[in-house]
Amino acid sequence: MDGRGFVGRTRQLADLDRALVDAASGRGELVLLIGEPGIGKTRLAAEVARRAHERCVAVVWATCPESGAPAFWPWTQVLRSVFDPASTTASPAASLGLAAALLDPTGPPSAGDDPELARFLLFDAVETALRGPARAQPRLVVLDDL
Ligand SMILES: Nc1ncnc2c1ncn2[C@@H]1O[C@H](COP(=O)(O)OP(=O)(O)OP(=O)(O)O)[C@@H](O)[C@H]1O
């Protein structure tokens, strides 16, 4: 996609461009695109992804199917994209720690005795796993259709 055919959204694009510049200089942030069905959230995210590519920011695009996907599926896609499970040069399990559970075909770990603690540790593990590669190359992670 080359940006042709994209119209409007000047203010949102200015905000998102600034967020991209910040991310490229090491200050990441979370941006939510909220709006009615069909209003243009995915199209705007695609335009931001195109601009990210131009700025040498890597793009990871994960989608949320309406049904049938396991828990945390978008994050599984993100981890798969960043840590190629087929790679022979790095052990995903070693570099991912607990977050490797999301790449396990049998699914994320069971809740154990303390589900809240298990969730906390899993979220922390994913953040920690992604922080390292993001230092080497800034990334735009798009989670479409939350
Ligand atoms: N700024 C824009 N310029 C040109 N076309 C647009 C723009 N925004 C949306 N569209 C077009 O409008 C249609 C709906 O947009 P899009 O799929 O992005 O909506 P959405 O908000 O993601 O919808 P949903 O909530 O169903 O996921 C698409 O064909 C898209 O290409």
Ligand SMILES: [Mg+2]
């Ligand atoms: Mg959409």
